[in-house]
Amino acid sequence: MLKRKMIKNFTWPLKTATREIEVTRLYPEFMMNLPAAERGIHELDATICIGCGTCARVCPNSCIEMVNFKFGSPLKNKKMQFPQIDYGRCMFCGLCVDECPVECLKMGQKVTMAGWTREDIIKSPDFLATKRFSAKEVADLEAEAKRIAAEKAAAKKAAAKEGAAKEGAAKKPAKEGAAAIKNGEAKPKEGGAA
Amino acid sequence: MTNASEVLSSIQSAFPGAVLDSRVESDRRLWATIDSKKILDVCKHLTAKLDFDHYSGSAGVDWMARNEMEVVEIMTSHGAHQVVAMLKVKTPRDNPSVPSLVPLYWNANWYEREIWEMLGINMEGHPELYPLLLSDPLVGSWPWRKDFKGYPDLTTGERAVAITTPEGYTDYYFPPTQAEVEAGTVVAERPKYPTFLEREEREIKSDSEMIMHLGPQHAMVPGPFLLDILVEGERVKKAFLDIGYIHKGIEKIMENRSWLQGITYTDRMCYVASLTNNECYCGAVEKILGLEVPERAQYIRVILEELSRIQSHLIGTGEFLTLIAGVGFAPWQYMIIDRERIISLIESVTGARLTHTFVRFGGVRNDLPEGFAEQCRKDLPYMKSRIEEFIDLFAQDPIYHARMENIGSISPETGKRLGCSGPVLRATGVAYDMRKEDPYLVYPELDFKIITGTRGDSADRIDVRLREMLESIHIIEQCLDKIPSGPIKTEAKIPKKVPAGEAYYRVEDPRGEMGMYVISDGGDKPYRVKVRGPFYATFQTLTPLLEGVYIADAVAIAGSMDGCPSESDR
Numbered sequence A: 001m002l003k004r005k006m007i008k009n010f011t012w013p014l015k016t017a018t019r020e021i022e023v024t025r026l027y028p029e030f031m032m033n034l035p036a037a038e039r040g041i042h043e044l045d046a047t048i049c050i051g052c053g054t055c056a057r058v059c060p061n062s063c064i065e066m067v068n069f070k071f072g073s074p075l076k077n078k079k080m081q082f083p084q085i086d087y088g089r090c091m092f093c094g095l096c097v098d099e100c101p102v103e104c105l106k107m108g109q110k111v112t113m114a115g116w117t118r119e120d121i122i123k124s125p126d127f128l129a130t131k132r133f134s135a136k137e138v139a140d141l142e143a144e145a146k147r148i149a150a151e152k153a154a155a156k157k158a159a160a161k162e163g164a165a166k167e168g169a170a171k172k173p174a175k176e177g178a179a180a181i182k183n184g185e186a187k188p189k190e191g192g193a194a
Numbered sequence B: 001m002t003n004a005s006e007v008l009s010s011i012q013s014a015f016p017g018a019v020l021d022s023r024v025e026s027d028r029r030l031w032a033t034i035d036s037k038k039i040l041d042v043c044k045h046l047t048a049k050l051d052f053d054h055y056s057g058s059a060g061v062d063w064m065a066r067n068e069m070e071v072v073e074i075m076t077s078h079g080a081h082q083v084v085a086m087l088k089v090k091t092p093r094d095n096p097s098v099p100s101l102v103p104l105y106w107n108a109n110w111y112e113r114e115i116w117e118m119l120g121i122n123m124e125g126h127p128e129l130y131p132l133l134l135s136d137p138l139v140g141s142w143p144w145r146k147d148f149k150g151y152p153d154l155t156t157g158e159r160a161v162a163i164t165t166p167e168g169y170t171d172y173y174f175p176p177t178q179a180e181v182e183a184g185t186v187v188a189e190r191p192k193y194p195t196f197l198e199r200e201e202r203e204i205k206s207d208s209e210m211i212m213h214l215g216p217q218h219a220m221v222p223g224p225f226l227l228d229i230l231v232e233g234e235r236v237k238k239a240f241l242d243i244g245y246i247h248k249g250i251e252k253i254m255e256n257r258s259w260l261q262g263i264t265y266t267d268r269m270c271y272v273a274s275l276t277n278n279e280c281y282c283g284a285v286e287k288i289l290g291l292e293v294p295e296r297a298q299y300i301r302v303i304l305e306e307l308s309r310i311q312s313h314l315i316g317t318g319e320f321l322t323l324i325a326g327v328g329f330a331p332w333q334y335m336i337i338d339r340e341r342i343i344s345l346i347e348s349v350t351g352a353r354l355t356h357t358f359v360r361f362g363g364v365r366n367d368l369p370e371g372f373a374e375q376c377r378k379d380l381p382y383m384k385s386r387i388e389e390f391i392d393l394f395a396q397d398p399i400y401h402a403r404m405e406n407i408g409s410i411s412p413e414t415g416k417r418l419g420c421s422g423p424v425l426r427a428t429g430v431a432y433d434m435r436k437e438d439p440y441l442v443y444p445e446l447d448f449k450i451i452t453g454t455r456g457d458s459a460d461r462i463d464v465r466l467r468e469m470l471e472s473i474h475i476i477e478q479c480l481d482k483i484p485s486g487p488i489k490t491e492a493k494i495p496k497k498v499p500a501g502e503a504y505y506r507v508e509d510p511r512g513e514m515g516m517y518v519i520s521d522g523g524d525k526p527y528r529v530k531v532r533g534p535f536y537a538t539f540q541t542l543t544p545l546l547e548g549v550y551i552a553d554a555v556a557i558a559g560s561m562d563g564c565p566s567e568s569d570r
């Protein structure tokens, strides 16, 4: 009786093991299929990142540092600061992705990141950026930014002059001056878009 | 059925003047500040007259600004009613002391030891006030007080000075540096108590007895903990448990992280149950915020938490059965193969295999991907057939039975008295499950049974887990049919600063009753988070259970609890 019962416990694994052997994943020769939601290495769209640093502030492990990177948009990201991620500390929680106000940080299906030293796995925006501007585009945008800045400065000056001219008249001119600055801001933006 | 205001009026009429302050949050939650002189009587009254037979734990809170400390006793019932009474006892901050509840409830022991070692609140009448989680050199620094300045750096080996103990062993001592003395991180005065070793050795009564160490690194244990058994021949006479080897101070860390960042820490208490841990924390914060979770998000949470329960039970059962190794077939690898399917399902939604950080305040992170329901409908019937096969295999294996049946049996009364929960308690026949007891999410709308056992032994605990997986599959199938479309996050804006308040939220973790007590003082960080973990309670019951068993059975009993020291140490 005992023996007969025991036998099933040996036949079952034998049957099962011969039926379903494809369990081992042949990584790294074959990468497994990762779902679309996978939280792998970050992907940064440098063309729209505004360099606000929200991702750096929200990261529980403080692995994001804002560093300089050349191929973003100087129009949107004035200081040209982009996130650099230390994968030695990152736990792939995705909070940085959720909190990004312009949704330029994503997490992709790429998961290989091993390096020989700790410095190797601190990935710069250069590594993370999936979308970026070319040097020429950046130069154009920079010129654009300069032009806007110059226009702004000019508008400001003009406003200041106006304000100075009408100094005698009490409060009204100051408001007009402010309006002038606003107009000055609005115009170059349209120009930028065109 | 009893509700919170009835409980309050009953206390008030029985002990006039004992209730200093009270708040009835809902029918199921009562907050009351009790005079510390009356707390023992009030608890006695609650247990005797109002069926509060489950002492669920206690939390210590340091109110530095008010110059007082608080101990919150969490009193609940095993199914007689659904009221959770949170009884606060206040004590002045200099020389804090409150009466101990150990004379009334056996399981208050660990909770109060923890409060003593972390906050320095003396527990009057506690029989064994020894540190539980902290190592001896750190006791006396009271780390959970709000003015705690940090530990001295004991990690650098060069600082260690070797000393020879009277027994001839080499021990190490870290002389404090001048800077540390000035910064106030050095423990000025260490409380006196017998060490773990001394406590063990004074139990050795004759030459035929000896102490055997199982752990802290042992094949039996799923994480590091030290189980020392005092044996005479083949019999265990007494067991000693030392935990705290992976005490991470998660509760303290969460006080120093923003509300949102806290979610990632709850993941790391126990990685196999991280979704329920997320749920517990987010649920508590949602309660303070008064957020409504959209229905679709609730369904998604239920689906994932049940999937997570299945994978947790698979790993708990499979891992354990390799430990007792008496089974003709080793189910571990088969269970892991099956678990892989469940993990893939979870991964396709959350994007991570283990630490999900998925539940958010007022919703979830991602929606179900396309084809998720189809994949579930394909995988779940397969899982069902597999689990039925496992049940069948276990049921007819004579070696398994010899090894497991009537080993470590707990009677329903003992189970309730010891304060364990989850499959361990349900195996004794007590149908105690938070999903029914303190319903959350959409569980009240779903049809499911609470699985119970009859004998309360090791075999029953495994059996309950296996059958619970079938029940989880049933729940998920219903959810897939019922899930409405709609938003997955609340439209309300979640503020950076949570308004002042407190909440206690309970969920059914794969291991049992899990509760989180969250306090906000209106800041951008939690003021206090207390985790009442399920395994902490179950762990405590291990030492009395091991008394009188064979050494070989110690493994069968400890393993069948499906332990996770990481969660109990926090």
Ligand code: SF4
Pocket: A048, A049, A050, A051, A052, A053, A054, A055, A056, A082, A083, A099, A100, A101, A102, A103, A104, A105
């Ligand atoms: S990635 Fe997003 S959050 Fe981070 S700096 Fe750029 S815009 Fe801000």
Ligand code: SF4
Pocket: A058, A059, A060, A061, A062, A063, A064, A085, A089, A090, A091, A092, A093, A094, A095, A096, A097
């Ligand atoms: S995924 Fe989490 S840990 Fe990693 S960089 Fe983003 S916020 Fe930090």
